[in-house]
Amino acid sequence: MLQLLDAWLKGAVLEIQEYVRLQSAAIRGMFSRPFYFHDVVEQFDQIGIGSLTVVLLTGFFTGAVLALQTGITLDQFGARPFVGRLISASMVKELGPVLTGLMLAGRIGSGIAAELGSMVVTDQINALRALGTDPIRKLVVPRVLAGLFMAPVLTVISSTVGIIGGWLIAVFQLRVASSVYWTSVIDGLYLDDAWMGIIKPFCLGYVIVTIGCHVGLRTKGGTQGVGRATTNAVVASSVAVIAVDFFVTRLLITLLY
Amino acid sequence: MGVETSGTATLARPDTQDQPVVVVDNVSLAFDDKVVLKDVSFTLLPGHTKVILGASGSGKSTILKLILGLWKPDGGAITVNGHRVDRMNELELMQMRADVGMVFQEGALFDSLTVAENVGFKLYEETDMPGEQIEARVQEVLGFVGLAEFIGRMPSELSGGQRRRVAIARAIAAKPRILLYDEATTGLDPITAISVDEEMIKLRDLESVSSIIVTHQLRDAFFVATHEAGRRQDGYDIVPADAQKCDEAEFIMLKEGLISFEGNAAELRASTDPYLKSFLS
Numbered sequence: 001m002l003q004l005l006d007a008w009l010k011g012a013v014l015e016i017q018e019y020v021r022l023q024s025a026a027i028r029g030m031f032s033r034p035f036y037f038h039d040v041v042e043q044f045d046q047i048g049i050g051s052l053t054v055v056l057l058t059g060f061f062t063g064a065v066l067a068l069q070t071g072i073t074l075d076q077f078g079a080r081p082f083v084g085r086l087i088s089a090s091m092v093k094e095l096g097p098v099l100t101g102l103m104l105a106g107r108i109g110s111g112i113a114a115e116l117g118s119m120v121v122t123d124q125i126n127a128l129r130a131l132g133t134d135p136i137r138k139l140v141v142p143r144v145l146a147g148l149f150m151a152p153v154l155t156v157i158s159s160t161v162g163i164i165g166g167w168l169i170a171v172f173q174l175r176v177a178s179s180v181y182w183t184s185v186i187d188g189l190y191l192d193d194a195w196m197g198i199i200k201p202f203c204l205g206y207v208i209v210t211i212g213c214h215v216g217l218r219t220k221g222g223t224q225g226v227g228r229a230t231t232n233a234v235v236a237s238s239v240a241v242i243a244v245d246f247f248v249t250r251l252l253i254t255l256l257y
Numbered sequence: 258m259g260v261e262t263s264g265t266a267t268l269a270r271p272d273t274q275d276q277p278v279v280v281v282d283n284v285s286l287a288f289d290d291k292v293v294l295k296d297v298s299f300t301l302l303p304g305h306t307k308v309i310l311g312a313s314g315s316g317k318s319t320i321l322k323l324i325l326g327l328w329k330p331d332g333g334a335i336t337v338n339g340h341r342v343d344r345m346n347e348l349e350l351m352q353m354r355a356d357v358g359m360v361f362q363e364g365a366l367f368d369s370l371t372v373a374e375n376v377g378f379k380l381y382e383e384t385d386m387p388g389e390q391i392e393a394r395v396q397e398v399l400g401f402v403g404l405a406e407f408i409g410r411m412p413s414e415l416s417g418g419q420r421r422r423v424a425i426a427r428a429i430a431a432k433p434r435i436l437l438y439d440e441a442t443t444g445l446d447p448i449t450a451i452s453v454d455e456e457m458i459k460l461r462d463l464e465s466v467s468s469i470i471v472t473h474q475l476r477d478a479f480f481v482a483t484h485e486a487g488r489r490q491d492g493y494d495i496v497p498a499d500a501q502k503c504d505e506a507e508f509i510m511l512k513e514g515l516i517s518f519e520g521n522a523a524e525l526r527a528s529t530d531p532y533l534k535s536f537l538s
Contacts, residue, residue: 036382123365126327130359131379131427132351138382 019214022140026210029134029141039142047108047143047209048150054103055154056161062095063087063162067169080174084181085188087166092189092197094249096159101204101241104151106234109212112143113233116216117226125217140213144206151205152198159197192256196249203248204241211237276339278303278435278467279324284333286319293319295514296333303434304505306461307469308478310536311511317471318362320511321437324469325359326350337435355383358428359437363444364420366412372399372423373408379431398426402456418449425456429466436460438470442477454480455495462486463493475537482506482522510536 029035066087074080116139119125128135163185170176215233219225277300286294293316301307311317322328323335326342335342337353345353366375377395380386386394399405402422412420421441428436438457442450454477460466462485472478483506485498508525510518510533518525518533528534 034383122363122368123361124367126322127359127361127365127367129327129350130325130354130357130361131431132354132383133379134347134351 015218018218019210022136022214022217023210025136026140026144026213029137030145034134034137036138036142039138040145043142043146044150047104047146048153051104051107051150051154052157054107055100055158058099058103059091059096059158059161060165062099062158063091063165063167064169066090066095066162067166068173071169071174081176081180082184082188083166083170083174083176084163084184087170088163088185088188089193091159091162091166093193094245096155096162096197097200097204098241098245100151100155100158100201101208101245102238104147104154104205105208105237105241108147109208109233109237110230112209112212113216113219114226114230116213117219117229118223120217120219121222121225135217140217143209143213147205147209148202149205151201151208155197155201195256196252199252200245200248203244207240207244208237211240275302277301277336278338279307279469280334280336281320281324282334282336284320284323284330284335286316286323286328286330292514294323294330297511297514297516298333299507299509299516299519301435301467301469302505303467304461304465305467306457306481306506308482308506308508309469309471309511310473310475310478310508312473312536315511316514317473317511318439321359321439321469321471324437325357326353355431356433357435357437358431358433360421360424360428360439360441362440364412364424366420366423366427368412370412371408372404372410372412372415375412375423376426376430378427384431394430395426398430399423401429401459402426403452416449418445418452421445421449421453422456425453425460429460429464434466436466436468438468438472440472440474441470442472442474447476450474450477451480453477454484455486457481458484458495459486459493463488478508479522482508 067083070086071080071083074083074086116125119139125135128138167178167181167185170181171178212233215229215236219229221228279301281297281299284294284297285292297316297320299307309317309320319328323330324337324342326345330343333343338356340349340353342350342353367378370378373392373395374381376398377391380391380394396405396408399408402425404419404422404426407415407419407423412423415423425441436457441457442453445453457468457470458481461468470478470481483498483503484495485502487494487496503523504521507519507521509516510525512532518528518530520528525533526537
């Protein structure tokens with residue numbers, strides 16, 4: 001029993017050590033040569049444009065269902081006209097960042113882990129190194145940059161589409177006047193909320209991509225290992241999204257409000 | 258092969274032809290309790306061939322990964338072109354690898370890139386050579402391995418033997434002076450394996466490339482060790498080598514992490530060691 005615990009603890013410490021090493025190498029790679037600009041552009045396209053559809057759909061239906069649900073509750077207090085305020089605050093501060101993060105964890109985290117994992121098990125990573133190319137600079141840095149900068153963009157899009165989804169339900173289902181809805185949306189938002197809605201996805205994008213890269217590059221055991229790595233990446237990055245969201249929210253509330 | 262690579266920082270190469278290009282000196286490696294290599298020592302002279310034989314799991318491929326700096330040994334010293342590989346940081350390793358090429362088991366081609374992009378990868382990514390020169394070099398090396406017409410194909414569209422030959426073309430595109438072959442003919446049919454063997458011989462004899470060949474395919478190992486390539490007006494000839502040339506190819510037998518035999522092809526065949534005899538039979 002003690003031996004098992006010892007092995008588990010050693011394994012956990014090793015994983016953390018390797019994760020920190022990967023991050024420091026990636027950060028170093030962002031600010032030194034060689035810099036693979038072409039790969040960065042490619043990853044911005046794959047992670048940003050490639051995730052647009054799923055983020056648009058998620059944002060739209062989340063805003064719409066939020067309007068439906070809160071409309072009923074607000075009716076009990078005669079506060080139906082305030083539905084816009086509730087939707088804008090919820091989408092911008094919390095649901096937009098978290099749901100976009102979860103969607104990216106599913107789509108990007110798994111994709112990165114599977115791609116890098118299969119490169120590991122087929123010796124392509126070793127081949128890269130043998131050809132004099134640093135896999136961190138060539139594969140990890142472009143993905144981390146794309147995750148860092150595209151997650152906030154996607155989150156803003158998701159939150160906007162969510163508010164539009166809420167507007168459609170408010171106007172056509174709840175019979176709230178369009179002008180009342182939009183006035184309420186603007187009344188419910190403060191500059192600090194917008195900061196929160198932009199800062200959080202930076203952190204979430206970074207965490208999702210670095211976990212995907214770390215798990216992918218530590219893949220062992222052939223195609224089964226790639227499958228395991230993909231599952232682990234999705235589970236770990238999804239949990240990390242929720243946990244990081246909590247801690248960053250806590251920090252931002254202290255700093256901004 | 259007259260195109261010079263440019264833009265990649267490289268470590269200085271030794272001046273004299275007699276100095277070994279690779280020195281493995283008392284190298285040991287263990288993973289937890291499992292000893293993989295124990296006090297392994299050998300040298301590789303310029304233009305010579307070292308064939309490492311051994312059963313699966315005997316540490317053959319590990320030696321190549323240590324020489325290339327992909328792994329670090331627990332003890333001992335590894336020197337490539339006079340520089341200590343085991344003490345290098347990642348940046349120095351990248352520079353050292355400019356003069357070392359490796360052909361991996363199964364080829365390890367980048368499956369999302371075409372044959373041309375695979376072969377020219379190092380030149381495109383790590384040098385500032387102009388695009389037209391890279392394309393010319395890619396065509397040249399693909400012609401050298403007899404695959405010029407496959408330049409636009411994806412690796413998945415190639416046969417096993419073609420993939421190995423593309424891997425050889427990729428390894429030699431930047432004109433390294435040392436080539437490491439990791440089971441380059443394993444899993445290939447005899448005719449295709451001979452064509453890969455001939456590429457190794459051509460590189461050694463026509464391009465003066467020093468090579469370390471890891472294999473358990475004895476037929477291929479003996480073929481490379483006992484044949485040589487000579488230029489003809491319209492190409493090249495692969496013919497049986499004379500005794501002096503045969504001596505330039507040395508065999509090493511690894512057994513449980515230790516070197517159990519070192520010598521040329523004739524000495525290996527004449528050995529009375531029961532393990533070697535069972536391996537050769």
